[in-house]
Each structure stands twice: as C-alpha cells, then as structure tokens.
Amino acid sequence: MSELSNSSTDGNRTAPTGSSDIDHANPVAGAGSSAFEELPDAPPRRKIRFSIAGKIAMGVVAFWALMVVFGPTIAPYHEADFLDEALFIVPGSDDPYPQTDFQPPSGVAYLGTDYLGRDTLSRILYGARTTIGISLISTFLAYLVGVTLGIMAAIGGVVLDSILSRVNDAILSMPTIMLGLVVISAIGSTIPILIMLTGLIYASSVFRIARAFGLDIMVSDFVEAARVRGEGIWWIIGREILPNMIMPMATDFGLRFVYVILFISGLSFLGLGVQPPQSDWGSMVRENLSGLPYGAIAPLVPALAIATLTIAINMIVDDVSAHSGGKLAARMI
Amino acid sequence: MLMAAVLRRTAVGILTMLLVSILIFIGTSVLPGDVANIILGQMATPESLAELRSKLGLDRPAYIRYFMWLGDMATGDLGISKAGSGAATIGTPISELIAPRLTNTLRMTAIVAIIAIPLSLSLGLLAAMYPGSRLDRAITFTTLGLISVPEFLVATFLVLVLAVHMDLLPATAYISGRETGLKLLKALALPTLTLVIVASSQIMRMTRATVLNVLSSPYIEMAILKGVPRKRIILRHALFNAVGPIVNVIALNLAYLVSGVVIVETVFSYPGLAKLMVDAVQTRDLPLVQACAMIFCATYILLIFIADMASILSNPRLRHPK
Numbered sequence: 001m002s003e004l005s006n007s008s009t010d011g012n013r014t015a016p017t018g019s020s021d022i023d024h025a026n027p028v029a030g031a032g033s034s035a036f037e038e039l040p041d042a043p044p045r046r047k048i049r050f051s052i053a054g055k056i057a058m059g060v061v062a063f064w065a066l067m068v069v070f071g072p073t074i075a076p077y078h079e080a081d082f083l084d085e086a087l088f089i090v091p092g093s094d095d096p097y098p099q100t101d102f103q104p105p106s107g108v109a110y111l112g113t114d115y116l117g118r119d120t121l122s123r124i125l126y127g128a129r130t131t132i133g134i135s136l137i138s139t140f141l142a143y144l145v146g147v148t149l150g151i152m153a154a155i156g157g158v159v160l161d162s163i164l165s166r167v168n169d170a171i172l173s174m175p176t177i178m179l180g181l182v183v184i185s186a187i188g189s190t191i192p193i194l195i196m197l198t199g200l201i202y203a204s205s206v207f208r209i210a211r212a213f214g215l216d217i218m219v220s221d222f223v224e225a226a227r228v229r230g231e232g233i234w235w236i237i238g239r240e241i242l243p244n245m246i247m248p249m250a251t252d253f254g255l256r257f258v259y260v261i262l263f264i265s266g267l268s269f270l271g272l273g274v275q276p277p278q279s280d281w282g283s284m285v286r287e288n289l290s291g292l293p294y295g296a297i298a299p300l301v302p303a304l305a306i307a308t309l310t311i312a313i314n315m316i317v318d319d320v321s322a323h324s325g326g327k328l329a330a331r332m333i
Numbered sequence: 334m335l336m337a338a339v340l341r342r343t344a345v346g347i348l349t350m351l352l353v354s355i356l357i358f359i360g361t362s363v364l365p366g367d368v369a370n371i372i373l374g375q376m377a378t379p380e381s382l383a384e385l386r387s388k389l390g391l392d393r394p395a396y397i398r399y400f401m402w403l404g405d406m407a408t409g410d411l412g413i414s415k416a417g418s419g420a421a422t423i424g425t426p427i428s429e430l431i432a433p434r435l436t437n438t439l440r441m442t443a444i445v446a447i448i449a450i451p452l453s454l455s456l457g458l459l460a461a462m463y464p465g466s467r468l469d470r471a472i473t474f475t476t477l478g479l480i481s482v483p484e485f486l487v488a489t490f491l492v493l494v495l496a497v498h499m500d501l502l503p504a505t506a507y508i509s510g511r512e513t514g515l516k517l518l519k520a521l522a523l524p525t526l527t528l529v530i531v532a533s534s535q536i537m538r539m540t541r542a543t544v545l546n547v548l549s550s551p552y553i554e555m556a557i558l559k560g561v562p563r564k565r566i567i568l569r570h571a572l573f574n575a576v577g578p579i580v581n582v583i584a585l586n587l588a589y590l591v592s593g594v595v596i597v598e599t600v601f602s603y604p605g606l607a608k609l610m611v612d613a614v615q616t617r618d619l620p621l622v623q624a625c626a627m628i629f630c631a632t633y634i635l636l637i638f639i640a641d642m643a644s645i646l647s648n649p650r651l652r653h654p655k
Contacts, residue, residue: 170352173637174630177592182360185614185622262483266592269485270599270611285485289600292489293504295497303486310481318477 054319057312064309068132071125076110079126079279082117083109102288102296114288114298123279124305130280131268132309134195135261141199142256146206147249151237153207154214164207171204176263184272194273198260209252213245254317258310265306281306338645346638353630354406358399361619406627427624431606435628437508438598438605441521442590445528450583453533457540462567464545473541476534484596488527492600495523505602524601531593532586539582547575577647584640588633 050058077083103113111120153161171179179201187193217223223240231239267273268282276283281302288298460469479487496504502522547553548571556566591607598608610625 166352170349170356173349173634174353174356174626175588175591175633177595178626178629178633179356179360181595181610181614182357182622182626185617185619186361258481262481265483266485266596269483269596270614272611272614282483282485285489289489292492293497295493299489300486300493303483303489307478307482307486310483311478314477314481 050316050319053315057315060308060312061316064128064132067125067128071128075119075122075125077119077122079118079123080277081119081122083113083119102291102294102298105297111301112297114284115291120284120298120301123284124281124302127279127281127284127302128305130274130278131261131265131282131306134191134198134274134280135257135264138195138198138264139202139253139257139260141195142202142206142260143249143253145199145203147210147245149203150207150210151214151241153211154218154241155233155237161211165211168204168207171201172208176201176259177266180263180267181272184267189267189272189275191274194264194267198264201263202256202260206252206256209249210245213248214241217241217244251317251320254313254320258313258317261306261310335645339642342638342641342645346634350631350634353634354403354627355399357623357626357630358402361623402623406624427621430609430621431624431628434604434606434609437603438594438607441525441528441603441605442587442594444521444525445532445590446587448525449529449532449536452529453536454540454579454583456533457537458544460537461541461544461548469541472537476538479530479534480538484527484531484593485600487530488523488597488600491523491527495526508604524597524603527597527600528590528593532590535586535589536582539586540579543578543582544571544575547571547578550574574647577643580643580647581640584636584643588636588640591629591633 072079099117101113101115101117103109103117105112109119109121111124114120114123149164153164180197183197184193217240223236226236226240264273265280265282265285268280269286271283271286274280274283276287284302285299288296288302291298456472460472463469492504495501502519504523508517508520553566553570556570561570594605595607595611597603598605599611602608606625606628610622610629613621613625
C-alpha cells in the first residue's frame with residue numbers, strides 16, 4: 001500500500017528521516033498496518049540546507065530584488081541628471097568651474113561620477129530595474145515558449161517532435177551572440193525587441209530540457225497508471241508532468257537567468273542593447289571605458305554589480321542542485 | 334559501422350549548416366529595412382529605389398535570392414560591402430575586408446588555445462585527483478566566480494591592474510599589421526590573457542567533472558578493490574577513458590569562445606573579425622554581417638562536430654544509435 005502511494009510522487013523525495021541521511025529507513029512502512037486514508041498525500045520535502053556562501057548569496061539576491069523595487073525611489077539623483085559644478089567646488093580653492101566627470105567617490109556622489117558627470121550610484125540603482133527587469137521578463141518568456149513547445153514535442157507524436165527538434169537544433173548550433181547580432185542588425189534594438197529576441201533565443205535551450213523531462217515522465221509508471229485510469233491529456237500535463245518538472249526546472253531557471261543577464265549586458269556593452277540615456281549596467285561599462293586609463297572606478301562599479309548578482313545566483317543554484325544529488329547539474333551541462 | 338556513424342554525423346552537420354544559413358538569411362533579408370533603403374537614405378525616391386533594387390536583385394522572390402546568395406558564398410564570392418563602415422569602404426569586396434581581420438582573430442585564438450588547453454587540463458586533472466582538498470576547493474570556487482562574471486569585467490579589471498596601475502602593457506590592442514616581435518606580443522597580451530582566463534575556467538570545471546565521473550565508474554572501483562596503486566589507476570585505467578570526453582570538452586569550449594572574442598575585441602579595439610562584425614551591425618551593413626555570421630557559425634558547427642566525433646571515437650556504444 002505505502003509503495004503504491006509513494007510511486008505517484010517523485011521517487012527522489014524520501015519520507016521524513018529526521019536529520020540522518022539513512023534513506024532505507026522508511027517510517028511510513030512502519031505505520032503500514034494503519035488505514036490507507038491516514039497516509040499523507042505526499043511525503044514532506046527534505047529541507048534544503050544552505051552553505052554559508054549560499055546564505056550570503058541569498059542576502060545579495062534579496063538586496064538586488066529590493067533595489068529593483070525601491071532603487072529609483074532612494075537614488076540621490078535622477079539617472080539622467082548632470083551634477084552641478086557648484087557641488088564639486090573645493091572649499092578655499094578659487095576655481096569656480098571644477099571638473100564634474102570621472103570624479104572619485106565623495107560625499108556628493110558616493111560612488112563617484114561617470115563620463116558626463118552623472119552620479120554613478122543613482123545610475124546603478126536605476127539600472128538595476130532596467131537590467132534585472134529585462135532579464136527576468138526575457139527568462140519568463142523563454143520558459144513560457146520553451147516549456148510549452150517542449151511538452152508539445154514530448155506528447156505530440158513523432159512528426160511534430162522531429163520538426164520542432166530540427167529547428168531547435170539549428171538555433172542551438174548558432175552562438176547566441178551571433179543570433180543577437182544578426183537580428184539587431186536587421187531590425188534595430190528597442191527594449192521590446194530585446195526582450196523578444198532574448199526570450200526566443202533562450203527558449204531553445206529550455207525547450208531541449210523540457211522535452212527531455214517530458215519524454216522521461218511520459219514513459220513513467222505513474223503516467224501509465226493515469227492513462228489506464230482514463231485521465232485526459234490536460235489532466236496528465238497539469239497533474240503529472242508539470243509538478244514533476246518544477247523542481248529540476250527551477251534550478252535551471254536560475255542558471256538560465258544568469259546567462260540572460262550576461263547576454264543582455266554583453267549586447268548593451270557592445271552598444272546594441274539598451275540605448276542611452278536609459279541606464280543599464282552593461283552600457284554603463286561601455287560608456288565609461290574611456291575613464292579606465294585615468295583609474296576611474298565608473299566602469300568597474302556596474303561590472304561588479306553584475307558580478308555580485310550572477311555569482312550569488314550561481315551559488316544558490318549550486319546549493320540547490322547539491323541537495324538534489326548533483327544529478328541535475330550533470331543533466332544541464 | 335564506424336564509417337556509417339561518421340558519415341551520418343557529417344550529413345547532419347551539413348544539414349545544420351544549411352538550416353543556419355537559412356536562419357541568417359531570414360534574419361537579415363526578410364525583415365523590414367532593405368539594403369537599397371540604407372544606401373540611398375535621405376535621397377531615396379520611389380524610382381531610384383526601384384532601380385537600385387533591380388540592380389541588386391532585391392526585386393526577386395526571397396527564395397531565389399537565398400539560392401543566389403548561397404551559390405555566391407559557396408564559390409567564395411562574399412559580395413560587396415553595401416553600407417560600408419565609412420565612405421572609403423563602400424563598394425569594397427567583402428572578402429578583401431575580411432581576410433586581414435580573419436588572420437588577426439585566428440592568430441589571437443590560436444595563442445589562447447595553446448596556452449589555455451594545457452594549463453586548464455592539468456589544473457582540472459589535479460582538482461579531480463584530490464577532490465575536496467584545499468587545492469580543489471580553491472579551483473572550483475575561483476572558476477565558478479570567473480564563469481559567472483561577464484567577460485568585460487575580467488577585461489576591465491586586467492586593464493586597470495596591468496595597464497593603468499602597473500603600466501606594464503598597453504590598454505588597447507590596436508595593431509596596424511606592420512608590428513613585429515615584442516611590440517606585437519605586448520599588444521596581444523591583454524586580450525589573450527582575458528580570453529585565456531575565461532576559456533580556462535570553463536575547461537577546468539568540465540575536465541574536473543569528466544574525470545570525477547570516470548573515477549566513480551564501477552571498473553575504477555574494481556581496480557581500487559583489487560589493490561592497483563593510485564598512480565596506475567589514474568594513468569592506465571582512468572586517463573584513456575577520459576580522453577574522448579576531454580577532447581569533447583576542449584572543442585566545445587573553443588566554440589563557446591566565440592562570444593568571448595566578440596566582447597574582448599571590442600574592449601581592446603583589436604582589429605579582428607568580431608570587431609568588424611560589430612561595426613557592421615552598427616552601420617547596418619547587412620551583407621557584411623551575413624558573411625561574418627556565416628564564418629563564425631561555420632567554425633562553431635565544425636568545432637561541435639569535432640566534439641561529437643571525439644565522443645563517438647572514444648565510446649563505441651555511441652556508434653550504434655538506438
């Protein structure tokens with residue numbers, strides 16, 4: 001009896017075993033004599049234990065999430081504001097027109113100023129919303145398209161599957177940056193185009209994983225059982241396929257999100273992504289590159305902002321996939 | 334059987350290349366905004382547009398233009414740069430623009446491969462031989478950090494330290510083609526170093542994972558249980574079985590290097606093929622973009638093909654696809 005009820009859930013999840021990692025001890029089997037309806041619907045999940053690095057990483061991600069919401073509100077200046085020369089007059093000096101560009105950090109601009117004399121901190125805070133917002137929407141779009149087509153390929157028969165897979169292979173066999181460059185050269189770059197383009201490019205890798213999981217789940221015993229019971233195809237998608245895909249796909253979502261951030265900042269860095277005067281971390285690095293020879297920190301700050309976010313996400317993903325036995329990580333390379 | 338598997342993969346490779354060429358063609362030709370418009374710009378009148386379009390063959394159906402373009406490309410005629418990146422380059426044959434740039438890019442990536450491959454293989458192997466050791470943890474932690482930051486962070490950081498603060502190397506890698514010896518090496522140093530760091534961390538991680546995977550297989554366990562010395566296990570049992578997957582890893586990572594090359598050539602204004610392509614995208618010189626994209630994608634597919642071959646040759650079970 002307990003065997004049957006366990007098999008309808010993910011085989012990876014073991015019954016609660018306290019803090020020990022013995023997985024052959026099955027407390028549910030011990031209670032086997034009790035009535036069938038007293039068994040829980042699904043065994044409670046094992047809690048993910050995060051390493052210290054993972055906990056710090058979660059703090060970093062939470063910080064940037066807050067900045068996406070409140071960044072522009074707490075920014076000392078507007079992203080497009082040129083700081084007034086009067087702010088930089090050194091007391092006692094008789095120069096009424098001091099330089100405002102590439103200023104080092106000070107009480108006026110906590111992270112210094114950029115090549116046009118704008119406040120770097122404010123631009124980072126505004127840019128958080130642009131960069132993270134665009135990347136997040138693109139990743140969701142990639143998942144929407146990729147998972148839908150992936151499940152269609154997994155259940156839709158050989159012809160549909162091979163057409164979708166061939167086209168997908170062709171897209172995957174181009175470097176992502178090349179696809180980006182080709183499309184942007186033809187239709188230019190606005191934020192909606194950028195989101196659509198990134199979403200579709202990354203949908204192809206999501207498709208591959210979703211299809212693989214879909215095919216795996218479709219031949220499993222519990223789907224067969226559902227079919228024998230006479231469940232419809234929508235029921236099977238909604239109650240068997242999707243719930244069994246969520247955990248592994250969630251870690252992939254994190255990785256994919258990192259790739260999307262790097263892709264979009266890369267395009268912006270090439271001057272082909274988010275266009276000025278809107279601030280975006282990738283284009284901020286590009287604009288301020290000319291200050292590098294003078295040791296200005298303006299190009300380094302946005303690059304470090306990207307790095308903190310992407311490293312943090314990767315560390316969380318590492319912890320989560322270690323929790324699921326590392327099998328996922330191998331699957332996702 | 335081996336022949337059949339190789340032929341099958343070759344056919345798939347050629348088919349993929351054709352599909353990619355269709356994608357590139359659709360991407361640049363069917364979408365709104367054609368070359369005639371760009372060339373004439375403000376001076377466009379309906380008559381002059383129509384005349385130029387028929388001269389360039391733009392008035393024919395898309396599929397005919399595709400085959401004309403493909404035929405030209407196959408015979409080495411890459412067409413003429415139509416928008417031009419500056420007045421002087423309008424009407425220059427694309428092959429003349431590309432040739433010197435391609436040499437520059439190939440020279441840089443060859444140096445990167447020569448340095449990065451032995452370095453990352455040995456470090457990856459070391460990390461895999463002593464998993465959990467301090468060395469292993471240092472390597473995995475550093476490489477995780479390096480692969481999750483953008484290439485331009487590595488590049489700007491290196492410029493700041495090596496060019497600005499220590500004043501050892503030039504901050505840009507502009508070369509005119511006449512430099513030789515030390516001067517050329519100095520100009521190439523920073524872009525090469527950036528790419529070596531980016532590529533090595535990927536190869537190190539994947540080598541480590543591959544070797545660990547081999548080391549956890551039943552026949553290694555068997556060798557340990559029957560008392561084979563550790564050195565002999567690694568050199569006689571594990572290494573031969575890891576060669577195929579490792580060649581696979583190297584080829585894949587050289588393929589991933591494409592996007593790194595695009596960023597690095599831009600950071601250092603290195604006159605390579607990728608810089609040419611980025612400039613062409615900015616001036617919307619579609620024929621030039623098409624030609625560059627085809628070269629990059631063909632290289633990428635070729636490397637992935639090599640990676641595929643390596644795994645087939647090393648694992649007989651892959652020769653008989655189910």
